[in-house]
Amino acid sequence: MPGPHRRHFGRLTLDMRQHLSPWKQLGFLAASFVIGIAISVAVLDIAGIAPPTLLDELAGTLNADSLRAVLVQAAPLVLVGLGASLAFSIGFWNLGLEGQMVFGGIAAAGISIYAIGPEPARIVIMGFAAAAGGLAWVLLAVWLKLRFRVNEIVATLLLNYVAMYFLFHLLYGAWQDAKTAFPQSTPLRPFERLPDIEAGVNSGLAIAAVSVVLVGWLVRVSRIGFYMRFIGANPGMAKVIGIPTRAVTIGVVAASGAAAGLAAFVNIAGQEGRLTQSFFNGYLFSGVLIAFLSRNDPFAVAIVGFLVAVLYLTGQTLQVFYQIPFTIVQLIQAIIVIAVASSEFFIRHRIRWTR
Amino acid sequence: MSVALELAGIRKSFDSAVALDGADFSVRPGEVHALLGENGAGKSSLMNVAAGLYAPDAGTIIIGDEAVTLSGPADARRRGVGMVHQNFKLVKPFSVAENILLTNRRPRYGSGLREICAAVRRQADELGFSIDPERRVDTLTVAEQQQVEIIKVLVGGMNLLILDEPTAVLTDAESERLLETLRRLARSGTTVVLVTHKLQEVLRHADAVTIMRGGRTVATLDPAATTVAELTELTVGRTVSPPARAETTYGQTRLNVGALTCARGDGRIVVFDLSFHVRGGEIYGIAGVSGNGQSELAEALIGAREPLAGEIWIEGVGAIGETPAAARRTASLAAIPADRYALALAGGLSIEDNLAVAKIHTGAYGPAAFVDRRAMRRDAAEAVASFDVQGVRSTRQKVALLSGGNAQKIVLAREFSRAPAVVVAHSPSRGLDARACAVVHERLMAARDRGAGVLLISEDLDEILTLSDRIGVITRGRIVAEFKRPADRQAIGRAMVDHA
Numbered sequence: 001m002p003g004p005h006r007r008h009f010g011r012l013t014l015d016m017r018q019h020l021s022p023w024k025q026l027g028f029l030a031a032s033f034v035i036g037i038a039i040s041v042a043v044l045d046i047a048g049i050a051p052p053t054l055l056d057e058l059a060g061t062l063n064a065d066s067l068r069a070v071l072v073q074a075a076p077l078v079l080v081g082l083g084a085s086l087a088f089s090i091g092f093w094n095l096g097l098e099g100q101m102v103f104g105g106i107a108a109a110g111i112s113i114y115a116i117g118p119e120p121a122r123i124v125i126m127g128f129a130a131a132a133g134g135l136a137w138v139l140l141a142v143w144l145k146l147r148f149r150v151n152e153i154v155a156t157l158l159l160n161y162v163a164m165y166f167l168f169h170l171l172y173g174a175w176q177d178a179k180t181a182f183p184q185s186t187p188l189r190p191f192e193r194l195p196d197i198e199a200g201v202n203s204g205l206a207i208a209a210v211s212v213v214l215v216g217w218l219v220r221v222s223r224i225g226f227y228m229r230f231i232g233a234n235p236g237m238a239k240v241i242g243i244p245t246r247a248v249t250i251g252v253v254a255a256s257g258a259a260a261g262l263a264a265f266v267n268i269a270g271q272e273g274r275l276t277q278s279f280f281n282g283y284l285f286s287g288v289l290i291a292f293l294s295r296n297d298p299f300a301v302a303i304v305g306f307l308v309a310v311l312y313l314t315g316q317t318l319q320v321f322y323q324i325p326f327t328i329v330q331l332i333q334a335i336i337v338i339a340v341a342s343s344e345f346f347i348r349h350r351i352r353w354t355r
Numbered sequence: 356m357s358v359a360l361e362l363a364g365i366r367k368s369f370d371s372a373v374a375l376d377g378a379d380f381s382v383r384p385g386e387v388h389a390l391l392g393e394n395g396a397g398k399s400s401l402m403n404v405a406a407g408l409y410a411p412d413a414g415t416i417i418i419g420d421e422a423v424t425l426s427g428p429a430d431a432r433r434r435g436v437g438m439v440h441q442n443f444k445l446v447k448p449f450s451v452a453e454n455i456l457l458t459n460r461r462p463r464y465g466s467g468l469r470e471i472c473a474a475v476r477r478q479a480d481e482l483g484f485s486i487d488p489e490r491r492v493d494t495l496t497v498a499e500q501q502q503v504e505i506i507k508v509l510v511g512g513m514n515l516l517i518l519d520e521p522t523a524v525l526t527d528a529e530s531e532r533l534l535e536t537l538r539r540l541a542r543s544g545t546t547v548v549l550v551t552h553k554l555q556e557v558l559r560h561a562d563a564v565t566i567m568r569g570g571r572t573v574a575t576l577d578p579a580a581t582t583v584a585e586l587t588e589l590t591v592g593r594t595v596s597p598p599a600r601a602e603t604t605y606g607q608t609r610l611n612v613g614a615l616t617c618a619r620g621d622g623r624i625v626v627f628d629l630s631f632h633v634r635g636g637e638i639y640g641i642a643g644v645s646g647n648g649q650s651e652l653a654e655a656l657i658g659a660r661e662p663l664a665g666e667i668w669i670e671g672v673g674a675i676g677e678t679p680a681a682a683r684r685t686a687s688l689a690a691i692p693a694d695r696y697a698l699a700l701a702g703g704l705s706i707e708d709n710l711a712v713a714k715i716h717t718g719a720y721g722p723a724a725f726v727d728r729r730a731m732r733r734d735a736a737e738a739v740a741s742f743d744v745q746g747v748r749s750t751r752q753k754v755a756l757l758s759g760g761n762a763q764k765i766v767l768a769r770e771f772s773r774a775p776a777v778v779v780a781h782s783p784s785r786g787l788d789a790r791a792c793a794v795v796h797e798r799l800m801a802a803r804d805r806g807a808g809v810l811l812i813s814e815d816l817d818e819i820l821t822l823s824d825r826i827g828v829i830t831r832g833r834i835v836a837e838f839k840r841p842a843d844r845q846a847i848g849r850a851m852v853d854h855a
Contacts, residue, residue, distance in 0.1 A: 013410045015369055016369060217724075221724070221725055221726060222723060222724055222725070222726065223715060223716075223721075223722075223723045223724075223726055224723070225726070226708070226711075226712070226715060226726050229701075229704055229708065230701050230704065230708070230712055233701035233702070233703045233704050234696075234697075234700070234701040234702070234703075236659060236697060236698055237697065237698050237699060237700065237701055238701070239658065239659065240657055240658050240659050240690060240692070240698050240699070241684075241712050241713055242683065242684035242713070242716065243712070
């Protein structure tokens with residue numbers, strides 16, 4: 001039995017917060033991010049990379065060359081992040097971002113392989129084709145959901161495999177590069193590559209930036225964004241109040257797939273230069289991660305996408321020069337996610353010491 | 356032991372919102388003590404302090420002559436204080452016995468469960484409840500779930516039972532039975548605290564009544580020596596009169612329902628071939644014991660449920676088909692569903708968003724490409740002021756932070772802002788205090804006087820009788836009888852039961 005002496009110690013009490021200003025919320029987020037980084041540094045220390053070395057490497061990432069590499073890597077990450085956040089914000093769990101990238105890539109490469117359209121316009125046609133490819137692939141899952149009530153998590157996730165094996169079918173068959181005999185398509189022609197906006201940084205970055213602004217306008221300023229908030233918060237009520245939930249859902253999810261298709265386009269026409277069998281690998285997890293950390297806000301997606309790109313490239317450097325396994329990079333991603341996720345608790349609750 | 360429970364100078368705030376501001380409360384052993392007050396007066400908060408759920412910021416808690424600091428509900432239970440909350444704390448897919456085992460731990464699961472089953476049967480017999488301890492909780496009715504909660508407290512050997520708004524979810528007959536049971540419990544030595552805002556319950560069943568207003572306790576009285584008028588004045592600060600009824604001439608049919616058949620989520624058909632009409636300038640009341648198809652009927656009318664068959668015509672517009680919700684909106688239907696947070700509000704979004712959502716498609720808040728937040732904010736501030744919504748610090752705050760009555764005012768402000776031709780209201784004053792209730796009734800009456808057709812579906816017979824021009828009685832998904840105003844309460848009651 002607790003005796004009266006307990007009273008001397010006081011106790012921790014947990015209160016629900018009614019309201020917290022955005023700046024304080026940001027403060028909690030930043031603090032938890034820093035804590036996540038601190039834990040990651042400790043993990044790397046154990047793995048044999050002392051903090052000073054790490055700092056050197058990070059500083060290395062900050063030179064102009066590495067910054068260019070980061071920006072190139074950030075473009076497709078931001079685009080899949082936008083794709084994920086669009087669908088998630090209305091409660092459609094699109095876990096088929098990789099499948100949509102695959103079909104975006106196939107569409108773009110197909111335009112090149114069959115040389116469709118005049119040469120000067122080719123790259124633009126490829127971009128639209130990629131968006132249409134991703135869009136078409138996600139609409140298949142939307143149709144399954146609306147027509148047969150197939151859960152979209154299952155449908156989108158499994159359709160990734162269908163897309164992947166269809167890609168393999170092409171790359172080991174009709175589209176295989178005759179010269180190298182590797183499972184990859186013939187390289188894109190020079191005018192089918194994204195032009196550089198600056199030496200070493202291709203215009204994929206511009207595509208990502210424009211997409212961020214467009215999506216930002218859509219969700220923050222437009223009436224559709226207003227509807228999206230209601231569909232995300234309470235779909236039943238949204239329907240009763242007369243919001244065209246079906247049309248908005250189809251449109252937004254289509255945009256989500258198109259963003260994934262564009263990510264594939266930026267990756268293939270920007271970095272890879274051809275269709276490979278692994279160009280989409282890891283983007284599903286990264287897209288979900290970016291959407292989660294940015295709370296589906298398009299401008300935050302841009303920032304988080306950039307940070308994840310830094311993490312990718314630092315990880316690659318550590319891998320090459322310090323023989324750190326790639327799993328450590330994934331571990332660090334996970335640590336940061338958990339740290340940021342727990343900030344939610346402190347934003348919602350207040351812990352007080354009472355007597 | 357002169358007091359069973361005493362709370363003195365209790366203060367409690369949540370963030371900057373003060374819920375309790377120096378409340379005092381004292382209960383003698385073996386009495387039924389009513390705690391009366393409006394929504395948001397602090398009744399539940401005060402009792403949550405007594406039950407160890409909230410730690411007070413200041414004040415003392417005395418249980419059985421000993422000043423205590425409660426470390427949590429389990430600590431309160433050890434000291435004999437148990438609470439039945441308004442939203443039951445039961446794990447739905449588990450059995451009654453398992454739920455009770457959860458709060459009354461036994462060292463071994465198997466033998467513990469057998470012990471609990473025996474104890475539940477004994478306790479249920481004593482109270483006259485028919486509860487099978489092996490039934491799953493989700494197969495029980497609301498009234499039965501409440502009985503489980505009461506048994507849970509008593510099986511744990513607690514001698515002070517706090518019930519938060521226990522009759523809010525019960526029918527007249529069920530409430531009567533419950534209150535008699537509570538009286539019997541008190542006679543056998545259990546102390547009962549009854550949190551309520553129903554004056555009749557207080558006058559007929561309580562030994563003492565404490566009244567709360569604005570986070571403070573304002574008086575403790577003997578119910579035998581007081582009147583409804585005095586209690587009302589103490590709780591509300593002024594007396595509330597039923598809305599004035601103007602003479603109207605009934606206009607054309609505004610809402611016409613023909614041969615409507617609806618099924619529940621599990622496929623069972625609960626509304627059968629139901630037909631009625633509501634004319635302009637009248638309130639058509641649908642009375643009945645809850646669970647006779649009212650929810651499904653209301654949901655079908657407001658567009659939350661697709662009927663299996665039949666017709667719904669709102670202002671001559673068919674409201675079943677591809678885009679029923681939009682059709683309803685164009686026909687200017689005001690929907691006030693029973694479950695606000697499921698069908699009328701997005702709790703996580705702001706007050707201004709929830710107010711603007713019904714009108715935004717008209718372009719009232721800017722073109723499709725640009726939502727005019729300023730206009731939205733201005734209208735929201737106006738609506739909040741004209742409906743006297745309390746607890747609003749900013750129209751950007753989440754609706755979920757408002758108390759029940761104030762959230763309902765937001766729904767009313769939105770739905771009545773468009774001068775509706777047809778109003779569908781289902782239990783619009785459930786869980787609201789006298790003043791918020793009066794606002795709801797005034798608005799319904801005003802809509803009627805203006806010539807709208809008002810459908811009022813309610814399990815509260817008093818509400819139906821006060822407001823309706825015509826009354827239909829629903830039993831097992833059918834309208835079994837219709838009455839014209841002035842209707843005979845006894846006759847309606849008989850119709851409700853006869854066909855059951």
